Amino acid sequence: MFSTLLFSILLLAVGTAVGAGVFYFLYAKRSANVVTKDATILLERIEKVFKVVMAEGYFSEIYTFEDQKKVFYVLSDNKKALIIAKAKVLVGFDFAKVKLRMDDATKRMVIESFPAPEVLSIDTDYKFYDIEHGWLNRFNPQDYTNLLNDAKQQMNDKALQSDLPRIANNQIQFMVYQLAASMHWDVEMRLTEANQKELDRYTQYQELLAEPKPLLAGASAESLPKIGE
Numbered sequence: 001m002f003s004t005l006l007f008s009i010l011l012l013a014v015g016t017a018v019g020a021g022v023f024y025f026l027y028a029k030r031s032a033n034v035v036t037k038d039a040t041i042l043l044e045r046i047e048k049v050f051k052v053v054m055a056e057g058y059f060s061e062i063y064t065f066e067d068q069k070k071v072f073y074v075l076s077d078n079k080k081a082l083i084i085a086k087a088k089v090l091v092g093f094d095f096a097k098v099k100l101r102m103d104d105a106t107k108r109m110v111i112e113s114f115p116a117p118e119v120l121s122i123d124t125d126y127k128f129y130d131i132e133h134g135w136l137n138r139f140n141p142q143d144y145t146n147l148l149n150d151a152k153q154q155m156n157d158k159a160l161q162s163d164l165p166r167i168a169n170n171q172i173q174f175m176v177y178q179l180a181a182s183m184h185w186d187v188e189m190r191l192t193e194a195n196q197k198e199l200d201r202y203t204q205y206q207e208l209l210a211e212p213k214p215l216l217a218g219a220s221a222e223s224l225p226k227i228g229e
Helices: 002-032 141-161 164-182 193-200
Strands: 051-071 075-094 099-103 108-113 118-132 186-189
Touching: 051 141, 051 164, 075 141, 075 164, 108 164, 118 141, 141 164, 164 186
Parallel strands: 108 186
Antiparallel strands: 051 075, 075 118, 099 108
16 A cells, blocks of 8 residues: 555656646747837827829849958958848929919919929838858948948939939829819919929930831731730
């Protein structure tokens, strides 16, 4: 009887130890995956704006950065990074910069100043590749901030050099004249010479040259060249 009681006590102790070990393993594994996130959002200010988007474009960019630093004027300690950026750029006009007056007597909309198209917003997505640190020349948080700012500025410059401003300028003129025509009003542009020259930069379009191939008699739809061929 004593041996049976001792065996039961040993069995209970072993079971308790095994149960405690399993509980500790599961708890430790679960607690290792706990991620705590906290964010504080502050609304700084609200502004009333009248900005109209007239064109949007999608851009991709491969941005490379390399910083070479000499250690004791002999050893080269380099750091470099490769960034692939994608962005959606919205181009339009800020109507707060428009100066116009309405002549009710002659039903005429007189525009005295009109802004040039500008980038209203850039929605970007960045991915870092091939980040290499030097021994002493290493990346810090400010380096990453500067890299993203430089990449965004390049996106902004490329958008202004593309056809987006010209497309936006064409769209806004069509909208203004259509709006005036719907009210049976006329539009009169009284821009300064400098303002006119600034807008003239966005009216030059390159004509699209297309020479359609003649359709041969008896040709079927399957035999016609596909788009892009």
